[in-house]
Amino acid sequence: MKNYLDLMELHPDLFSNENALLRIISDEQEILKWQKQKQKELLQDNKPSQWADIGIVLDDPYIIVLRDLVEFPNGFRGGYFRLINRADLAGGQGVVALSEMDGRFLLLHQYRHSTRSWSYEVPRGFGESGVAAEEQVKSEVWEEVSGEIAKLIDLGVYFNNTGLEGNKVKLFYAKLKSVGQPAQDEGIESFLWVSLAELEEMIVNAKITDGFTIAAYTRAKLRGLLT
Numbered sequence: 001m002k003n004y005l006d007l008m009e010l011h012p013d014l015f016s017n018e019n020a021l022l023r024i025i026s027d028e029q030e031i032l033k034w035q036k037q038k039q040k041e042l043l044q045d046n047k048p049s050q051w052a053d054i055g056i057v058l059d060d061p062y063i064i065v066l067r068d069l070v071e072f073p074n075g076f077r078g079g080y081f082r083l084i085n086r087a088d089l090a091g092g093q094g095v096v097a098l099s100e101m102d103g104r105f106l107l108l109h110q111y112r113h114s115t116r117s118w119s120y121e122v123p124r125g126f127g128e129s130g131v132a133a134e135e136q137v138k139s140e141v142w143e144e145v146s147g148e149i150a151k152l153i154d155l156g157v158y159f160n161n162t163g164l165e166g167n168k169v170k171l172f173y174a175k176l177k178s179v180g181q182p183a184q185d186e187g188i189e190s191f192l193w194v195s196l197a198e199l200e201e202m203i204v205n206a207k208i209t210d211g212f213t214i215a216a217y218t219r220a221k222l223r224g225l226l227t
Contacts, residue, residue, distance in 0.1 A: 001028065004055030004066070011089060014166070015068075025069040025077065034069055034077055054079060062086055062126060085167040090129035094169040095137040096158070097123045098216035099147065101176040104193040107208075108144065111187040120192060120202065121210035123147075124169075133170040144188060146180025155219040160211055171216045173225050196226055 008015050008026055017023045025031055031054050038052035058065035063083055070080040085094055099106040099122060107120045125140035127133075134152060141147045155171035182188040194202065202208045203217065220226050 001031070001055050003059070007056065007064075007066075014084070021073060022080070023071040025071060031069050038079075052079065057081075060086070064089075081164060083165045083167070085127060085165075087127035087129050087131075088167055092127035092129045092131050093133045093136065094127040094167055095125050095133050095140055095172065096169060096212045096216050097137050097141055097149075097172045097174040098155075098213070098220050099123055099141065099145075099149075099174045099176050101179065104195055105199050106145065106147075106176070106179065107192040107194060107199075107202075107213075108182065108188045109190045109192060111189065113187075118189075119210050120208050121213045122216060124212050133172075137170070137172050137174065141174060141176070144183050144186060145191065146178075146183075147176050148178045149174045150177035151175035153220075153225065155216060155223070158212070158215050158219075160215075169212065171212075171219055173216070173220045 005028060015024050015026055025034070035052045035054055039049040042049050042051055054067055054069045056064055057067050063085055066082050066084065067079045068082065069077060071077050085092075087093065106122065108123060110119050110121060111117075112119050123141050123144045125136060125143075127136055128139075131139070134154075137152065138149050141149055151174070153173040155173055158169045158171050159165065160167070160169060179191070182190055199208075199217065203214055208214065217226070
């Protein structure tokens with residue numbers, strides 16, 4: 001609980017109730033009271049008592065998972081999960097780069113552990129503490145494809161899953177001047193260069209299912225950058 005309360009002090013914006021329909025309960029005594037009652041109910045139902053834990057329930061080098069005590073508009077109180085990118089707490093930010101060179105778009109054929117499947121997607125990265133998004137995206141393109149960026153256009157902030165993740169991700173449209181080899185140690189098997197029409201066909205036919213890729217394409221398209 002102490003680490004959770006410390007996080008509230010260090011990052012009050014994460015716990016702001018201004019204009020909030022769902023109110024976070026921040027009073028320690030109220031939290032402990034709710035936990036005690038909820039643990040009792042869970043044990044009576046032969047369910048794990050830790051389901052009532054409020055605070056930081058996972059503290060990882062890359063992410064933290066919070067279970068907040070939230071009060072809903074009807075007065076009901078319950079635990080509510082959210083996931084925060086640790087880099088977001090220290091001036092970093094996740095990035096995505098819709099990358100193009102000589103009129104063709106770069107897709108990575110990459111294996112993703114979370115889905116246990118292969119995916120076609122554009123370069124992206126988690127972010128690092130203290131690294132600005134513009135520098136982070138250049139680093140990610142270099143690390144994943146040994147590529148250099150000639151021109152970078154900011155496409156704005158994107159939230160991938162507003163029901164679970166509180167991570168601000170910055171989308172970019174990147175004009176590349178060079179590309180090297182795929183970083184296989186990051187699960188990238190190969191590259192695929194596609195035309196705009198082929199990219200759109202892959203999205204329409206669900207050959208591209210990565211939300212970051214679809215979001216970056218959509219922003220660039222609607223801003224008139226893709227012709």
